[in-house]
Amino acid sequence: MSSSDQIVSSPTHRLRHWRPAPESFAAAAAGRGDPTFLLGIYAYTDTDTDTEETRMPVTRIAIREGKTPDYKQALLDEIYEAMRETVQIKEGDRFMAITEHSAYEFAYGPFLGIDRSDELVQIQVFWAPGKTVDAKLAMYRRIVERLGDNPGVRPQDVLISVIETAAENWSFGNGETQFYRPAAHAQ
Numbered sequence: 614m615s616s617s618d619q620i621v622s623s624p625t626h627r628l629r630h631w632r633p634a635p636e637s638f639a640a641a642a643a644g645r646g647d648p649t650f651l652l653g654i655y656a657y658t659d660t661d662t663d664t665e666e667t668r669m670p671v672t673r674i675a676i677r678e679g680k681t682p683d684y685k686q687a688l689l690d691e692i693y694e695a696m697r698e699t700v701q702i703k704e705g706d707r708f709m710a711i712t713e714h715s716a717y718e719f720a721y722g723p724f725l726g727i728d729r730s731d732e733l734v735q736i737q738v739f740w741a742p743g744k745t746v747d748a749k750l751a752m753y754r755r756i757v758e759r760l761g762d763n764p765g766v767r768p769q770d771v772l773i774s775v776i777e778t779a780a781e782n783w784s785f786g787n788g789e790t791q792f793y794r795p796a797a798h799a800q
Contacts, residue, residue: 669783669792670696671708675735678713684764685711691759692736699752700744721772732770734760741792742777749775 674688689709696702721729736756753773760766781793 669706669708669740669785670700670702671739672696672710673737673739674709674711675719675737676711676713677719677731677733678715680713687764688734688760688766691763692756695755695759696738696752699755700748727769729772730767730770732766734766734771736771736773737776738773739776739778741780741783744775744777 672692674692676685676688688711693702693707693709697704716731719731719733721733721735723729756773757768757771760771761768779793781790783790783792785791
């Protein structure tokens, strides 16, 4: 931790490390006098959970019903491999599920001018904080590329969202939080 880091804790969050943004941002924020902007000048880094072993995803995929088993297996395999290539998911760290929906259970629109079809693949990736923006952007591109190759999904029909939750929100079995270390025990 550098001398410019601040340690912040609250009753609802465990120990967090915050690093101020460059002085030019702080000066701009001070000039605006906008407390919302001031909050935005800090970059969050949770050093207690940003480790290779905590990069575990749980992935949910929603599609229209009627796809073949081979199509569904290709979705699972290609998304997993794209994550391994871009955000360093470990071999075997694979927790994925596909849900199929009838026409009256599956809605989408032309949001942002994107021409989607009934072939839309909605992907939600849940994981702990710690992946860089660049890694996430690379993952989005790689998933689209791989799904385009196999099973042949158009780029417009791949919707991806990432939901980040702290380590204390994960139990991989036995009723334990395998990756959570309370601040009192953090080193």
